[in-house]
Amino acid sequence: MSVHEDKIKKAKKGNKKAFQDLMEGEKYKLFRIAYLYVKNENDALDIVQETIYKAFISIRNLKEVNYFSTWLSKILINTAIDFIRKDKKNVVVPIDKLEVTLIKNEQQIEDRLDLLKEIEKLDEHYKTVLILRYYKDLSVKQIAEILNCPEGTVKTNIHRAVNKLRLEITKECL
Amino acid sequence: MEDSLSSIIKQEIDTIKIPESKLNTAIENAIKKGHKMPRTFGKKILYYSTAAVILFTIFIGSGFFSPAMADVVSKLPYLNQLFQRTNETNKFVPFISSFDLQKAGYNITNVSVRYHPKKEVWVFVGGTKQYYNKVKTDVEQFTIDKLQSIGMDALKVNVVYDDDNRRQPQETKEDKEYIRQSEDLQKAIMEELKLQNYGILSANVRINQTEKFIPLEVLVTENRVTEMKKIINDIINKKKLGKFTIEVNKIDPENQTREQRWSPIFSTLATGMMGRKEYQVISFGYSMESSAILLNFKVSINSKDPGAHRLGEKIKGEVNKFIHSDMIGKTVQNDPYKIVVLSKDNKEIN
Numbered sequence: 102m103s104v105h106e107d108k109i110k111k112a113k114k115g116n117k118k119a120f121q122d123l124m125e126g127e128k129y130k131l132f133r134i135a136y137l138y139v140k141n142e143n144d145a146l147d148i149v150q151e152t153i154y155k156a157f158i159s160i161r162n163l164k165e166v167n168y169f170s171t172w173l174s175k176i177l178i179n180t181a182i183d184f185i186r187k188d189k190k191n192v193v194v195p196i197d198k199l200e201v202t203l204i205k206n207e208q209q210i211e212d213r214l215d216l217l218k219e220i221e222k223l224d225e226h227y228k229t230v231l232i233l234r235y236y237k238d239l240s241v242k243q244i245a246e247i248l249n250c251p252e253g254t255v256k257t258n259i260h261r262a263v264n265k266l267r268l269e270i271t272k273e274c275l
Numbered sequence: 276m277e278d279s280l281s282s283i284i285k286q287e288i289d290t291i292k293i294p295e296s297k298l299n300t301a302i303e304n305a306i307k308k309g310h311k312m313p314r315t316f317g318k319k320i321l322y323y324s325t326a327a328v329i330l331f332t333i334f335i336g337s338g339f340f341s342p343a344m345a346d347v348v349s350k351l352p353y354l355n356q357l358f359q360r361t362n363e364t365n366k367f368v369p370f371i372s373s374f375d376l377q378k379a380g381y382n383i384t385n386v387s388v389r390y391h392p393k394k395e396v397w398v399f400v401g402g403t404k405q406y407y408n409k410v411k412t413d414v415e416q417f418t419i420d421k422l423q424s425i426g427m428d429a430l431k432v433n434v435v436y437d438d439d440n441r442r443q444p445q446e447t448k449e450d451k452e453y454i455r456q457s458e459d460l461q462k463a464i465m466e467e468l469k470l471q472n473y474g475i476l477s478a479n480v481r482i483n484q485t486e487k488f489i490p491l492e493v494l495v496t497e498n499r500v501t502e503m504k505k506i507i508n509d510i511i512n513k514k515k516l517g518k519f520t521i522e523v524n525k526i527d528p529e530n531q532t533r534e535q536r537w538s539p540i541f542s543t544l545a546t547g548m549m550g551r552k553e554y555q556v557i558s559f560g561y562s563m564e565s566s567a568i569l570l571n572f573k574v575s576i577n578s579k580d581p582g583a584h585r586l587g588e589k590i591k592g593e594v595n596k597f598i599h600s601d602m603i604g605k606t607v608q609n610d611p612y613k614i615v616v617l618s619k620d621n622k623e624i625n
Contacts, residue, residue, distance in 0.1 A: 129293055132293055149302070153306065158309045217290065
């Protein structure tokens with residue numbers, strides 16, 4: 102058994118340290134994926150926090166050790182999409198006088214590369230398959246399991262997402 | 276092809292900057308929260324501590340909109356209505372505050388504004404649910420009237436019941452101890468460095484579950500970094516606090532005061548220009564990096580759309596009118612600045 106698998110098993114039994122180690126290896130990807138959905142640091146941090154919390158309280162139900170990464174992605178993506186939907190109709194929380202920093206952040210976002218912006222702009226379902234396929238390197242079958250949909254749909258969506266991305270990039274270049 | 280696409284996408288996504296220490300704190304909080312929770316299922320999970328990209332809380336009360344002032348107000352240029360100058364001090368005046376609403380007799384816990392993804396004002400009503408149902412329409416109308424009285428028409432008003440759902444969690448005993456330690460260490464460092472005449476501006480010590488971190492702000496002219504670090508480490512050792520990371524940032528006080536005096540102007544520009552439909556401004560940013568302050572407005576139309584250039588000029592005109600008005604002090608007016616209006620496709624249109 103690999104060290105990684107061993108850690109997952111320990112975490113399943115409630116070992117906090119093992120769980121922490123696992124998160125250490127996943128945290129950057131978790132944050133970046135969350136960021137792609139909400140496009141700002143604070144919300145992305147909230148989503149990561151929520152995801153890890155959910156993962157921590159439910160890891161004992163994880164059936165297959167090999168599915169750990171897939172399972173975690175599934176929680177993250179559901180949390181992110183849930184968050185966006187809630188945020189659309191729900192509430193904002195006050196922060197004092199943060200406008201200056203926040204405006205600065207936005208300036209930085211503006212400066213970022215185009216492709217990333219195009220990924221951020223994609224519809225949720227295209228964005229999701231694109232991230233899972235090309236960033237998380239999951240197979241079509243795994244993605245289909247995460248999203249609870251037929252493999253054919255996943256393939257079509259990946260295809261369309263890539264085309265959209267290319268289209269957008271070419272449009273920008275004109 | 277697939278491989279190259281995959282690697283391009285990975286490279287791109289990996290350019291997203293990681294806020295390392297905040298991320299660690301978030302993970303730590305999540306595990307802590309999970310540890311405390313009895314392991315039950317289907318429990319409703321609440322979000323807290325969320326900030327949208329731009330989100331102001333409006334908390335300053337003011338009688339600026341009193342009937343007696345109405346005449347004066349109507350004669351002011353649009354942006355100047357969001358601004359006040361008293362005793363040589365510039366101040367950004369929010370267009371509505373919980374105080375305004377409270378004065379009108381409503382139980383309001385908070386008022387927030389955000390501009391992304393939609394331009395919205397959120398008014399939070401306290402008290403019972405029945406009370407909320409009773410006053411909802413009136414509060415909405417009151418807010419809409421206020422906005423209209425100064426010509427802000429881009430914001431949608433939402434009146435919601437404040438049910439405590441998204442409040443910050445309470446500080447734990449552990450947190451309090453961390454705060455005490457941080458404050459104590461900060462005080463000691465500042466006192467010692469000032470006593471020895473170092474060009475120290477701030478040392479905002481952070482002690483928590485995940486980090487022991489001291490970001491120092493020192494004058495740009497201060498070069499004795501090694502010596503300062505030694506003094507700090509001596510203090511830490513004496514207090515037996517363990518190993519800290521010390522980061523030194525050089526600050527040009529000139530730039531900082533400039534940013535401070537422009538700060539109310541920035542708030543006014545952001546709020547005013549995004550708050551009115553005709554300007555079509557979707558974001559505002561500024562930069563103090565170069566000698567001229569850069570004021571950057573992004574609008575929702577494309578550079579090739581008819582009227583793009585005219586819109587750019589209109590925005591520029593409104594901003595210039597405001598900055599050159601008598602209300603604003605000479606010190607600000609003497610700072611060079613540059614206005615850039617960017618179209619949706621990132622082209623300059625003014």
